[in-house]
Amino acid sequence: MNSETVFAEKTCTVAIVGGGTAGLAVASQLKRLSIEKVVVIERENEVGGVPRNCDHYPFGLREYSRFLKGSAYAKRNKKLAKELGVELLTNTTVTKIRPNATLELLSKTERILLKADRVVLTTGVRESSRSQRLIGGDRPNGVITTGALQTMVYMSRFKPFQRPIIIGSELVSFSAIQTCAHLGIKPVAMIEEQDQVRVRKLFRPYLFIKNIPLYLSVSNIRINGDTSVESIKFKNSRGLEHEIETDGVIISGRFRPETQLLLDSHIEIDAGTSGPAIDQHGRCTDTSFYATGNILGHAESSGFCWHEGIETAKRIHEDLLGKGFSGNQMSHLRCDDPAVKFLIPQHLSSPYGSMSMARFYIGLNSPINREIVIKTNLDVIWKGKIKSRPLRRLQIPIPNLP
Amino acid sequence: MPSNKHDIAIVGAGVVGCALARRLTLDGASVIVLEKAYDVLDGASKGNSAILHTGFDAPSGSLELDCIKSGYNEYLEVSESLSLPILKSGALVLAWDSEQLKVLPKLIEKAHENGIFNVRPLDREEILRREPELSRELLGGFEVPGEYIIDPWASANAYIGQAVENGANLWRGVEVLSGNFEQNYWTLETSTEKVYSRYLINCGGLYGDLLDERLIKKKNFTITPRKGQFVIFDKAASSLVSSTVLPIPTATTKGVVICRTIFGNLLVGPTAEDQESRRNIATDSSTLVKLCKKGSTIIPKLENYDITSSYAGLRPATQYSDYQIHHKTEMAYLTVGGIRSTGLSAALGIANYVSKMLSEMGFQFSPQKNPKLPEVDKLSEYHERDWQIPGADGVVCHCEMVTKREIERVINGPIPPQTIQGLKRRTRVAMGRCQGFYCSAELAKITNGKLKIPLICNE
Structure with missing residues (x-):
């Protein structure tokens, strides 16, 4: 240097x-x-x-x-x-x-x-890239994230493909469909590794209206194609090999x-x-x-x-x-329940005094329906029952603290 | 006798073809390189672990060992003038079970036999002191201080760059269809125009045996491509280990390596999978998952790090363990084949070997006196980068900090890349953690009309 x-x-x-x-x-x-x-x-x-x-x-x-x-x-x-x-x-x-x-x-x-x-x-x-999601196969052009697609389409009017497949089923995956429609690009399918779409269920009819088939619980996704994408192969929910012809792949979500x-x-x-x-x-x-x-x-x-x-x-x-x-003494906040993936904020500065943030945000790994405890090394900060699927982060009002 | 005749035609612009082009051009020959892909380094040379090997574990007495050793020495000599970055990481060869532990003394002995005298055993505590993030499961090992990390593409680009700068011709996107040796010169039918040369060298890499068949109607060897898949971890992971971590090599492979890359990431790979296809460099998710797991058994903390990218490369393995360099004097023809994973380290050595061979056969030229040097951008995370120098005109790729000036210099340079992959190998653009999330659109704009395979779909 x-x-x-x-x-x-x-x-x-x-x-x-x-x-x-x-x-x-x-x-x-x-x-x-x-x-x-x-x-x-x-x-x-x-x-x-x-x-x-x-x-x-x-x-x-x-x-x-x-x-x-x-x-x-x-x-x-x-x-x-x-x-x-x-x-x-x-x-x-x-x-x-x-x-x-x-x-x-x-x-x-x-x-x-x-x-x-x-x-x-x-x-x-x-968004996570193809590599981060460990999606295998060839490495042709035309495999891009929704973000890259949107910039290409709206900022530069470039069209990277005509009939792509969408990997992922989050809100952003649905906005990818809208982005495509903008330039007359017609997605041929949406595939998702989990067993349900990662948005509220009311979005599903949208796929029906747009005539875009949805495949859930897919695994072993493989991209085929030499210079441009030719098809996508995956195992469907019943474990059978499935192949869909396509000329591009939109990797969406997993922010x-x-x-x-x-x-x-x-x-x-x-x-x-x-x-x-x-x-x-x-x-x-x-x-x-x-x-x-x-x-x-x-x-x-x-x-x-x-x-x-x-x-x-x-x-x-x-x-x-x-x-x-007040003080810059930070104590780590934790919740030992295995279903809890993250907790925001992660620290409490003591003395706790006024609690600037009004809520905790909790992210989940898996469905939960039981009592959890949020604590520092010294104090129990919050205790209560939560029931939720791991779709979005939950909000819990932060109580008044000593 | 046609007038546009070259002394030497080289078929194939992988790292070996590029090194040969440089050597023979500097020797004074007029050289033409014919590459069927749109860019150089598009076959076996595009995916490897980017280590400059000492040859400590190469078969004793082999041509491979000779070439690695002389290639290694010349690499260190020319790295300064050709602006090739080197990360002096050193390597540790580690044993993870009692069987492997037993093999160590033999390997050290072999290293000494191979002339790598600074290889020496280290006990478990010493290794863990140096590399505290390694798994406590390890039992022992030895160090190879001379194993370095280099840029896998800059080197070959510098070789071909210097060749072209000093008069060599590089034709890309040109396939050699057939050849005829008559009246002491070769006439090559290509996918474009005819090419004439006094001497012909097959550096066809993964297609070396097929090219032999096409040109001299005889196969010197048969290639069985061996695929290696790699996972590249986020830059943050590079702080987990400073040495290159090598396993105990087996007969067919050096095994899964963990090392830093010159670009600041951490690499885990390769696998070794024999296959028929000479083109298929597909990765598969289950293997990538296994590689990640393998990585975290060696460095447990690796589990917490993100993956930046994954890729696969093919080694042109043959039925023989050594390099296959064969000449057919009566036809002024040379095959340089079966250059497996050590090709990057050995390329300059192979070039010297071939140069000597040609001069012994009477192909003597007058060496260039003051050869010109090519312009090569150092893309190393461990050296100064272009963005740190004033006037870079903004950053296009924020993950790899690639400037607009750098991209334009390459696009407008003497060997402009003709594919996006070629541009990536030359600049690292879009090769970082976001894999083009931000810069794809800008790249599509900058390269519009300049690539043979455009980034956008033409209706």
């Missing part, structure tokens, strides 16, 4: 990494609360995040009380942030996170050392927090969520860093991320005013 790297030095009050929905919400709210210098760092050439590439409804109901397409919603978020005086640094990549709210940046022209009072991580999620930056940093990552571990105020293990939105380990609607962003901004405001959050 070049030891003589020259950085242009800059300072700000709050630096926000990632200009998606959560990032813009935090930034705008901080400006409303009169925080002086708020900077959003976005590596793409435009802020707005995932909704930019979603040319479908419904977005913006809670925020703007209107039905917007994703692209229009992203534009509104950007406009709001600009009007409130947020500084938007696009085409700028964070290359390293340093302790004490300090970031190394790379713009098109220079490398910058940005020293902030607080940093907020809002880098969101991305993962985008945490590349954190992997070689000093900030703790939670094994359950794969996102940064936070305390009840939304602070990472370096308390000059906050994290909010989908990076925490879920793939939620924009409306949800916006709301979380606003709440996080309010807490940062209090923190900066010095009303701060």
Whole structure:
């Protein structure tokens, strides 16, 4: 590594990494609360995040009380942030996170050392790739995630295939169908490894209307094709080999927090969520860093991320005013039930005092119908019965604590 | 006698063909390389474990050993000037049961016989002290300090780059259909135009035996492709182990290796599966799952890490254990075949061997005095990258930090890639953890109209 790297030095009050929905919400709210210098760092050439590439409804109901397409919603978020005086640094990549709210940046022209009072991580999620899902077979062109498809279709009007197959059955898998329809692409099937669709059941008739067959409980998925996709083979629910002719594959869902930056940093990552571990105020293990939105380990609607962003901004405001959050002593929160995959927040800073976050979020591995206990090493924080399938994360109100 | 005649025609632009093209061009010969794929390194050379081997476990007295040793030495010599990155990781050969433990002394003895004298035994505690994340199940092993990690593609790209820079011709997407040796020169019928040369070298890799049949109507050997599947773990996993971890080799394979890659990831593989197809590099999910499990029996913490990608490569194995280098003097023809998994380490050595052989047969040229050097981008995570140098014009692939300047330099360079796979091998674009989630669209735009197989579907 070049030891003589020259950085242009800059300072700000709050630096926000990632200009998606959560990032813009935090930034705008901080400006409303009169925080002086708020900077959003976005590596793409435009802020707005995932909704930019979603040319479908419904977005913006809670925020703007209107039905917007994703692209229009992203534009509104950007406009709001600009009007409130947020500084938007696009085409700028964070290359390293340093302790004490300090970031190394790379713009098109220079490398910058940005020293902030607080940093907020809002880098969101991305879908798992074919490789991460261990899907075997040949490696032809035309195997892409929904995200890549949406960018290709909406931003560039490129058409990567005509009759693809969709792997996965999450909300995003259904929006892949809409994206396809936009350019006259007709999916030939949807296949899912689990025994049920990973959205509410009311979505299933949609497949029927669109005339897209659904295969559940498939295994051993194999992609065939030399330069372009020719077919997909898999074992169906009865264990029989099944082959479907197709010219492309959409790998959809299984969102993962985008945490590349954190992997070689000093900030703790939670094994359950794969996102940064936070305390009840939304602070990472370096308390000059906050994290909010989908990076925490879920793939939620924009409306949800916006709301979380606003709440996080309010807490940062209090923190900066010095009303701060008592001690930095963090205790690990745990729940020993094997069905519980993750718990957000992962830490409680003591004394617990005011509980900034109103809820725990719980993710499940498997169905559950019994009492669980959430505790620190010292105290039982919450106890109660839960009954749920492992589809979405559950919300539990955080009780008042001593 | 036609006027556009070359001294030497090389069929096949894998790592061996590229190394030969470089050597013979620098020797002063006029060289043409004919590759049937749209890009170089499209066959056996495209998927391997990217280790520069010392030859400690190669069969003693074999041609393979000679070539690995001389190739290894030349690699270290030219790496600086050709801008080839090296990660001096060293290797540990580990025993996991009492049977394997018994074999260790023999392997060390063999390494010494092979001239690799710094190979020495290590006890269990010493190994675990050096590599604390290794499973406590291990019983013992030895170190091979000279085994290094390299870029599997940059090396061959640099070889062919230097050859072309100094006058060699590279024709891609051109298949040799037949050949005729008359009046002391070869006339090759190709899928495009005729090619003439005084000497002909078969570097056909996975197709070496078929090419022999096509050109000299005789098979020197039969190739049974041996597939190796690999899993590449996230960059974060590279901190789990610093040495390359090798198992006790068997007669057919070096076994499953765990090592860092020069690009900052951690690799687990390969498997060894004989198959008929010379093209099929499909992976299968159950094998990949097994590889992951194998990985976490050696490094338990690996279980917690994400996978970035998986791939398979084919080794052109023959019925013989040694390399198959045969010449047919009366036809001015040479076969360089059966170069298995050690080809990357041995390529420069093979090139020297062939160069000597040709000069002994009377093909002598006047060596180039001040050969030009090719421009090669160092893509190593362990060296300075293009994004760290001002003026990169933005990052296209954020996972691998590939800049627009880098991509444009390659696309507008002397050997522009003609397929997306070729571009990936040259720049690493879209090869990171998101596998193109972010940059596919931008890539489709940048490469539009520049690839033989476009990323988008033309109606």
